[in-house]
Amino acid sequence: MSSPLPPAPVRAAHVRASGVHLSFGGRPVLAGVDLAAAAGDRVAVVGENGRGKTTLLRVLAGHLPVDRGEVRRAGSVGVADQQLLLGAGDTVGALVDLELTAVRGALARLAEAADALADGAPGADDAYAAALAEAEALDAWDADRRVEVSLAALNAVDDRARPLGTLSVGQRHRVRLACLLGAGHPVLLLDEPTNHLDAAGLDHLTERLRAHPGVVVLVSHDRALLTDVATSVVDLDPSSDGRPRYCGGGYPAYVEARRAERARWEALHAEQVAERQRLADDLAAARNRLRDNWRPAKGHGRHTRATRAPGLVRAVHRRQEELTAHVVAVPPPPSRFAMPELPGPGGATLLRAAGVGVAGRLARPVDLALDAGDRLVVTGPNGAGKSTLLTVLAGDLAPDAGTVTRGRSVRVGRLAQESDSPGRRTAVELYEERLARSGVPGPGLGELGLLDGYDGRRPVAELSVGARRRLDLALVLAVRPHVLLLDEPTNHLSAALVDELTDALGSTPAAVVIATHDRQLSRDTGSWPRLAL
Structure with a gap:
């Protein structure tokens, strides 16, 4: 859905989030997220499912208020999320018009300003200059042609009278993506845009995003697209210190950094857990000695028993204090996918x-x-x-x-x-x-x-x-x-x-x-x- 924000020159486009916190029902979804992107930046937002990637896009678009932190943006915003607002009875043309709302509005305001200028209305010069700049920022005159090009490249339905209810989910999403690629928004926020695209569509999307002069913030599982497009990565996955990670070297550099950090995380956690287990074993052994082994052999006197017991008690207390003081400061790493053992009977065609x-x-x-x-x-x-x-x-x-x-x-x-x-x-x-x-x-x-x-x-x-x-x-x-x-x-x-x-x-x-x-x-x-x- 297109944002009603007024367009700005592409070179002025930016998106910035500082210290963003957001919870749903008391459960933190975003915690301390920082993100900054200027014209020419293409930021990939990655993380496991449910970590808040889609939520972050909605926050950046202004569709969700934050609990704490600040969000700033300049330039009209085009959003491709995973839901379509129109119903089955609406047409392809209605979807195109919805996504080109900013373009249609800019051209309408330019026409009004031109009429006012021709009539000699006061302040008409400034109003016309502002309306012209708005239309130029979107390259509004060429938007419909760009949409048609993207509809063809994405193998999307271009019959404006076709009801959306007669299209598959993939066809509807391809129409909406084509509109966004053609609308000229300085800021694009895209949630899983590669879903439902074939090889030709993926190539077109990659080319358009690499050529986009404004800001792109992208959520995608498509590792090839991230490799080809992203200039930086924000990782919302849990980390050893609980904060999101930022990597400015593109997706391949991020993958290598994530692998190295995960190895360090697992090693530190295992080391701390092993030390805690060692202390627990020492405490158990000390308690066993206190219960069973401090008694001297039969025939020794009460004095020997009395002098040995306090030392064993002190040893138990000391080991208990050591165990209590030892904190596993590194949280356990996230679990990995474990494929169950599937059957593979041989000897017959399945x-x-x-x-x-x-x-x-x-x-x-x-x-x-x-x-x-x-x-x-x-x-x-x-x-x-x-x-x-x-x-x-x-x-x-x-x-x-x-x-x-x-x-x-x-x-x-x-x-x-x-x-x-x-x-x-x-x-x-x-x-x-x-x-x-x-x-x-x-x-x-x-x-x-x-x-x-x-x-x-x-x-x-x-x-x-x-x-x-x-x-x-x-x-x-x-x-x-x-x-x-x-x-x-x-x-x-x-x-x-x-x-x-x-x-x-x-x-x-x-x-x-x-x-x-x-x-x-x-x-x-x-x-x-x-x-x-």
Whole structure:
């Protein structure tokens, strides 16, 4: 949604947040965040799901007040968040007009100022100069053409009369992103803009962001985009001292710095925990000596017992004081993703598709066979039928042509591209129900390292988009599938989790099929066979 703030020259665009604190329901979401960006800066905001990345963008846009701290910005702001305000009955044209509100307003004010100047109205010269500067800052005359270029490059619907309700979620988001790229806002705040883009769309987005003369603040799981675009990184993940981290060397430098800091953090925490355990063991040993070993051998007198006891008591007190004084000052590092052990029975084909097709959605017949340990990446532009194929393989959609056969007792797990509608049940309740229904033993939700205890106990409707995506992954893994079908698995997941998930997928004995446009994931799975649709 476009901000009503008046435009400013691109060279004057800036965004600054100082000491920002924000809590929801008494739970801190942002704590001491500092961010500064001027024209030409492209700041990546990263962190695990639920750490406040989307919240920070809303704060920078002026949509959320802060509890403490200060936020300043100059220049009109274009915001691409993960929600669309318009309804199914609105049209593509209405969405374009909404996102070009600042452009339409600037041209209207320029026309009014020109009329006033022609009429010789007092102060008309200054008003016209201000209106002209506003329109020039947005390059307002060329905005519609830029939108059309981006609509074509992003493979987005350009029929202005088309109702939004007839478009997929991905199509609606591509239309809105094209509008923002064409609107000329000096400040762009983008939340997961690569979702629903194919290779051509990703290339266009990268080119436009690199060429943007103003400010870009970007939240994205797309590691390739962050590498190609970001000039600096703000990391909202918990750190050893509890404060967000800033890295000014671009994304590759940030990744290296994060890896080194994580290693130091883990080593210091382990060292302090080990020292505490040593002190606890010393105290236990001293207590045992006081209880059992201070008594002299039979036949020794009362005097010997009396002189030995005080020394042992003092030793116990001293060790107790040492243990009490020892504080584990370094908090435990965040948990890592732990892939459950998936089955990989050999000797028989797990799943086979023969001549599979779906009218209007998967036109080209597909043949494939999956054995335990097989890997496959499904590629193709938007609309080629990648999601449809995975839905058919999972048994959730009957093909119009061809057949799909599965081995006896073969379990298939499919991660859909979008989450189901959230409800009021908690993540733990849904996971445990799925586990019980599967009839196979599996790890508890907390053991996967995907959701912390707080999110696990909250109603799913209250979770962030990223946290719901983590829950979706957990629900798929709960059945311990023999075949794992993953549709855009990196969507809404943090870069760190994606790295951990990628490593786990490479080593699991289950068969794995991935449909993705994620360029870094495609590179990381470069040795896997490809199926191009």
